[in-house]
Amino acid sequence: MTKTYRIAAIPGDGIGVEVIGAGLAVLEVLTGNSGGFRLEVTRFDWGSERYRRIGSLMPADGAAQLLAFDAILFGAVGAPDLPDHLTLWGLRLAICQPLDQYANVRPTRILPGIRSPLARVGPGDLDWVIVRENSEGEYAGHGGRSHRGKPQEVATEVAIFTRAGVTRIMRFAFELARSRPRKRLTVVTKSNAQRHGLLLWDEIAAEVAQGFPDVSWDKMLVDAMTVRMTLHPQSLDTIVATNLHADILSDLAAALAGSIGIAPTANLNPDGSTPSMFEPIHGSAHDIAGKGIANPVATFWTAAMMLEHLGEPAAAARLMRAIERVTADPTLHTPDLGGAASTRRVKEAVIAALTLADPEPPPGQIGTPPAPGPLPTE
DSSP states (O other): OOOEEEEEEESTHHHHHHHHHHHHHHHHHHHHHHEEEEEEEEEEEHHHHHHHHHHHHSSSHHHHHHHSSEEEEEOOOOOSSOOOHIIIIIIHHHHTTTTTTOEEEEEEETTTTOOOSEEEETTTEEEEEEEESSEEEEEEEEEESSTTTSSOOOOEEEEEEOOOHHHHHHHHHHHHHSSSSOOEEEEOTTTTTTTTTTHHHHHHHHHHHTTTTEEEEEEEHHHHHHHHHOGGGGGGGEEEEHHHHHHHHHHHHHHHOOOOGEEEEEOOOOTTTEEEEEEESSOOOTTTTTTTTOOOOOHHHHHHHHHHHHOOOOHHHOOOHHHHHHTTGGOOOOGTTTTOOOHHHHHHHHHHHHOOOOSSSOOOOOOOOOOOOOOOOO
């Protein structure tokens, strides 16, 4: 019997509409050839255009509506005429936080045919997975402003770090590091300056590490980490950091791998109690929206992560190999990679390559980790 997965597609804003359209077209061909499962896709018009029409980016019960789905494929949110904090908190975070998608996973590696801006760094030298705590920290949403417009105006942004939240993301990161061939984890904080919340991070990392004697781990301050990423990328494998730090470091990682246009991400609820959400990390990019030149590779890789998460590793492998066949050809590079190919041309090339793709990728190459074990009771 053919298994059916219910997918909520939220293209959102800017190039999100274009790349999600390309991604769904590729998935339709892939699942049509698989024979073992199908995707039932429901599209949602949530985003900035909806806000302009009725004053909200998504319905008040939007997160509850998404509980009926097995996964969410998300494009981007953001518009030049709307404040960024309004669109981010009105859509993306309004999904991630209620659905407790606390593990943001961002794999980074140099795909075939793509050159890193780093000298003497090629495929195999940069192969990382960045784990971003996705539910609290600097993006917890606590704080406020008073005395607006006065000389004594005050604004506070409170970073929230809880033992439960830090412990679960640290366990997740150690589990992921254990599943990868090098079994290596780097914990990134700024605990010399942030001596309360991030010292807690350091302490919990040391506690959790005791349960993973087969994983080697080290600590880095976030500023020193940027130097290590650029000068010694081969020394890194799995990385875990706070909501803010990992957000910044993962954009740097994407640039070092060739382009933010190829970078995928997964917002995971690891225990499966709510659906997880998968999105390219490039944002809405309104400067190129509508020109047909957005790179859809990040969305295709994101779709592969979604398939692996759903329990379809063979289909995910086929899609990843098709992506690699296409990126290996410089004539199929979009402008962000220095080429002249269109979104449509890359999409059609991936669809054609699906008939040639190898059934299995090298281990650890897609990026979605196994679910972690149970949290400690004490």
